[in-house]
Amino acid sequence: GGGDAGGRKSRRPRRVLVFPLPFQGHINPMLQLADTLHARGLAVTVLHTHFNALDPARRPEFRFVPVPDGVPAGVAASGDAIDILHAMNAGMEAEESAALRGVLESVLADEEKTPAACIVFDANLLAVPRAAAAVGLKTVVLRTASAACFGCFMAYPMLHQKGYLPPQESKMYMPVKELPPLRVRDLFYSSWSDQEKMRNLLARAMEAVNNSSGLVINTFDALEPAELERIRDELRIPMVLAPGPLHKLSSKNTASSLLDEDCDCIKWLDKQPPKSVLYVSFGSLASLDPNEFLEVAWGLATSGHPFLWVVRPDSVRGLDGPGFPNGFEAAVEGRGKVIRWAPQQEVLAHRAVGGFWTHNGWNSTLESISEGVPMICRPQFADQMMNTRYVEKTWGVGFELEGELERGKIEKAIRKLMEEREGAEMRERAMELKMKVADCLKPGGSSEIAIDKLVRHILSL
Numbered sequence: 222g223g224g225d226a227g228g229r230k231s232r233r234p235r236r237v238l239v240f241p242l243p244f245q246g247h248i249n250p251m252l253q254l255a256d257t258l259h260a261r262g263l264a265v266t267v268l269h270t271h272f273n274a275l276d277p278a279r280r281p282e283f284r285f286v287p288v289p290d291g292v293p294a295g296v297a298a299s300g301d302a303i304d305i306l307h308a309m310n311a312g313m314e315a316e317e318s319a320a321l322r323g324v325l326e327s328v329l330a331d332e333e334k335t336p337a338a339c340i341v342f343d344a345n346l347l348a349v350p351r352a353a354a355a356v357g358l359k360t361v362v363l364r365t366a367s368a369a370c371f372g373c374f375m376a377y378p379m380l381h382q383k384g385y386l387p388p389q390e391s392k393m394y395m396p397v398k399e400l401p402p403l404r405v406r407d408l409f410y411s412s413w414s415d416q417e418k419m420r421n422l423l424a425r426a427m428e429a430v431n432n433s434s435g436l437v438i439n440t441f442d443a444l445e446p447a448e449l450e451r452i453r454d455e456l457r458i459p460m461v462l463a464p465g466p467l468h469k470l471s472s473k474n475t476a477s478s479l480l481d482e483d484c485d486c487i488k489w490l491d492k493q494p495p496k497s498v499l500y501v502s503f504g505s506l507a508s509l510d511p512n513e514f515l516e517v518a519w520g521l522a523t524s525g526h527p528f529l530w531v532v533r534p535d536s537v538r539g540l541d542g543p544g545f546p547n548g549f550e551a552a553v554e555g556r557g558k559v560i561r562w563a564p565q566q567e568v569l570a571h572r573a574v575g576g577f578w579t580h581n582g583w584n585s586t587l588e589s590i591s592e593g594v595p596m597i598c599r600p601q602f603a604d605q606m607m608n609t610r611y612v613e614k615t616w617g618v619g620f621e622l623e624g625e626l627e628r629g630k631i632e633k634a635i636r637k638l639m640e641e642r643e644g645a646e647m648r649e650r651a652m653e654l655k656m657k658v659a660d661c662l663k664p665g666g667s668s669e670i671a672i673d674k675l676v677r678h679i680l681s682l
C-alpha cells in the first residue's frame with residue numbers, strides 16, 4: 222500500500238482542490254473521496270457554489286472557498302436540477318466575470334506553502350477545465366454515477382448512428398445489443414426532449430474527461446467489470462480508477478447532509494425484528510404527485526410490514542407540505558415511521574432493515590448493495606432507469622415496480638420482496654454482493670489499489 226505516500230519527509234505537503242456539483246448525490250461521493258485523500262496526508266480545499274452552499278463548520282479539517290455561481294434566485298428556487306446546472310455552468314464561465322478563474326487564481330496564490338497538485342471536479346461542472354487550464358492547474362474528473370452510465374455517454378454517437386436515438390415510443394423496450402442489458406428506455410437520454418442540447422452537453426463532458434489526467438468513477442471492479450474494461454479500452458486517458466464504493470472509505474458521511482437527519486429512527490429500528498422493516502426513500506430530488514403519494518401511503522399501510530419512510534418537505538409536487546390521508550396515522554400506528562431525512566447508510570446497515578424501496582439514484586444503489594439489502598425499484602429520471610435495469614437483470618438484487626403507482630400493486634411488491642421466495646433469493650444475491658464489496662475494501666483490494674494509484678498520481682503532478 223501507499224498509505225504513507227503523502228507524508229514522506231522529503232516531499233512538500235501537497236493539496237488537492239475538490240469541486241462537487243452542489244446536489245446531495247454529488248456532494249457525498251466528492252467529500253468521501255476528499256476524506257480519503259486527506260487521510261493519506263493531502264491537504265484539501267473544497268470549492269463550493271452559493272447554491273446549496275456547504276457548511277465549513279462541519280468539516281474543520283478542510284478549507285472551504287465559495288465560488289460565485291451566477292444562478293438567478295428564481296432558477297435556484299425552481300428546484301429544477303437541469304436548469305440550475307445550466308445556469309451554474311453559464312454563470313461560472315461568463316467572460317466578463319471570469320468568476321471561477323478568479324477564485325482559482327486567488328486560491329493558488331493563498332496556498333503557496335501547500336501548493337495544489339490538481340483539482341478534482343464533478344463531471345457536470347463544465348466550466349472547470351477551461352478555468353483550470355487558464356491557471357495551469359491539472360484536472361481529475363469524478364463521475365458520481367455508474368461506469369455503465371459513463372459507457373452510455375461514450376456510446377452516444379453510436380446510439381444515433383444505429384437508430385436507437387432519438388428514442389421512439391414504439392422502440393422503448395428494444396434491447397440495445399451493444400450495451401447489454403440496456404434497452405432504449407433505460408438509456409440516460411431517452412427522457413430528454415432536446416437532443417441537440419444533450420449532444421452539446423455530452424460532447425463537452427467527453428472533452429473534459431479526455432483533457433484531464435484521470436477519471437475516477439464511484440464503482441468497483443467486481444461490480445462492473447465489462448463496463449470498466451470498455452471505458453479503459455476506448456478512452457484516451459491513462460488513468461481510469463474505480464475506488465468505490467466511496468461511502469465505505471469515509472467515516473464522516475453524515476457531515477455532508479444538506480438536511481438534518483432524524484437519528485431517533487435508529488432507536489425505533491432497534492425495537493423492530495430482524496429484516497422486518499422496509500426502508501422507503503426516493504433520494505434528494507425525486508418527487509411524487511399528490512395522487513401517487515396517497516397510493517404509496519395506503520400501499521405501505523396495507524402491506525402489514527413495518528416501514529421507515531423518508532418524506533422530504535418537497536416530496537410531493539404542487540403541495541406546500543405533504544398531507545397524509547385521513548386515517549393513515551392510525552392505520553400504521555407503531556408499525557410505520559415517517560421522517561424528513563434519514564441517516565441512510567446507518568439505516569441500511571441496521572439489522573432490522575430487510576428491504577429498500579428506492580428511486581435507484583447511484584449512491585442509494587451502491588449503499589444498498591454494500592449492506593446486502595434487496596430493492597424495490599422506482600426510477601424516475603437521469604441514470605435511475607439504467608441502475609434499475611442492472612439491479613434487476615445483471616445483479617438480480619431487486620425488481621422494478623413499473624407503471625402507475627397503485628396501492629394494491631404496491632402491497633404485492635412489498636410482499637414479494639419481504640415475504641416470498643423470489644425476494645429471499647434477491648436477498649441472498651445481495652448478501653453475496655455485499656461480500657464482494659467487503660473484498661474490494663480489504664487491504665490490497667481493488668478499492669485500496671485505486672486510491673493508492675490516485676494518490677501517487679496526484680503527488681507526481
Ligand code: UDP
Pocket residue numbers: 244245246247249478502503504505506507531561562563564565566581582583584585586588
Ligand atoms: N440520503 C440520506 N438520507 C435520506 C435520503 C438520502 O442521507 O433520507 C442520501 C443517500 O444516502 C445518498 C444521497 O442522499 O447518499 C442520495 O443520492 P442518490 O444518488 O441516491 O440520489 P439523488 O438524491 O442524487 O437522486
